Ligand SMILES: Cc1cc2nc3c(=O)[nH]c(=O)nc-3n(C[C@H](O)[C@H](O)[C@H](O)COP(=O)(O)OP(=O)(O)OC[C@H]3O[C@@H](n4cnc5c(N)ncnc54)[C@H](O)[C@@H]3O)c2cc1C
Ligand code: FES
């Protein structure tokens with residue numbers, strides 16, 4: 001039987017109160033959102049917080065809205081909300097592509113975007129989604145708030161820019177009418193983590209990709225946005241050759257490891273092929289050819 | 292700590308350790324052993340209960356987090372000796388063999404039908420995709436849920 005080690009539990013009543021509590025308790029305390037990453041880690045003693053601050057009552061963190069040329073997503077938005085949101089789908093279909101394949105419907109009823117990004121698991125999907133879209137994260141503390149881009153936010157596996165006395169409250173994504181995005185993932189069975197995933201976002205002027213980004217998941221550290229691929233894509237005419245070049249570069253820019261989900265070679269092959277597919281689809285969507 | 296919740300329409304209040312998982316609370320403290328406990332790793336779905344009508348894996352939820360909410364367990368499907376159509380469907384269409392996965396399957400089915408009274412086979416398969424059955428091969432579970440969709444209205448608590 002797996003049960004977490006003892007801890008004190010408290011329910012937050014507001015963002016301010018939660019942050020003040022976290023600041024007081026320091027690194028002995030953790031926020032608990034959906035709990036679908038934290039509780040499994042606590043059961044295995046990979047995490048042993050002395051205090052849990054439950055943020056599930058913070059209504060002010062549950063929203064997906066359009067404001068000031070951005071889509072703004074409250075940190076407690078659950079996977080299911082992201083999957084169902086028409087607003088999000090209209091602007092960034094990459095979210096629905098990814099969410100359909102994140103965990104399973106029951107886990108998606110609980111897991112949140114804030115928890116996913118803060119967990120920063122190397123196989124986690126939303127970090128790559130947010131990074132390719134050029135998202136920024138709002139991090140609040142007792143003294144104010146700062147807005148960081150995904151590069152600064154996602155430090156590495158299980159590590160983010162969010163400090164002990166801080167909370168991720170919102171994810172912001174700039175909207176643009178000339179964009180397209182898509183996500184491709186291969187998993188062993190329904191509900192499992194990725195063998196490999198690839199996300200792509202592009203912004204187009206006619207047939208020219210004015211800017212494009214690709215991010216991968218489950219293939220090692222620091223793959224949520226591949227700078228080399230972004231450089232390759234910028235200013236190029238969209239074509240099958242370009243997707244293949246980008247795929248080959250993506251496959252060479254990651255560091256997958258052989259494990260029970262597949263060999264290193266297989267994963268590099270997937271990184272290549274899934275990048276081709278996600279780019280092809282992102283471009284088609286930007287050009288209004290595919291919903 | 293004190294936790295208070297409604298389980299199948301009845302108020303329950305217990306003093307438990309904060310680390311108590313909802314599945315153990317329901318089985319050991321409240322004594323409702325219809326909720327099963329399997330993989331313990333949020334993969335098999337036999338521990339699924341409804342929290343405010345939504346299926347949730349109770350092995351990965353603290354009892355403390357469920358405090359103040361409405362919980363439905365498999366025992367809540369039957370009311371005054373009248374079975375829920377989902378339970379009838381599982382009987383009619385052989386939706387279970389060993390019965391281990393059944394409580395979670397039936398609750399997910401109930402929640403699905405509450406939101407979508409006429410789901411396609413694809414939608415049913417997607418809804419139960421977070422739950423593992425080692426006996427039936429799923430086809431009879433899908434048929435059982437289709438049977439429930441075609442027959443009758445639910446009687447269960449929370450509807
Ligand atoms: C069976 C299973 C399969 C899964 N498959 C996938 C998959 O395919 N792809 C995928 O991407 N994910 C997958 N997940 C992970 C799932 O998406 C988790 O729900 C998610 O990673 C964590 O979200 P949470 O809300 O549960 O976070 P929690 O577990 O509550 O928290 C995770 C961490 O983030 C911190 N935290 C949470 N919110 C905040 C905040 N607002 N500010 C600061 N810190 C915060 C917590 O303190 C904790 O350290 C899977 C999970 C399970 C159980
Ligand atoms: S016991 Fe909860 S999902 Fe298996």
Ligand code: FES
Nearest residue numbers: 388389424425426
């Ligand atoms: S009936 Fe035996 S596991 Fe489903």
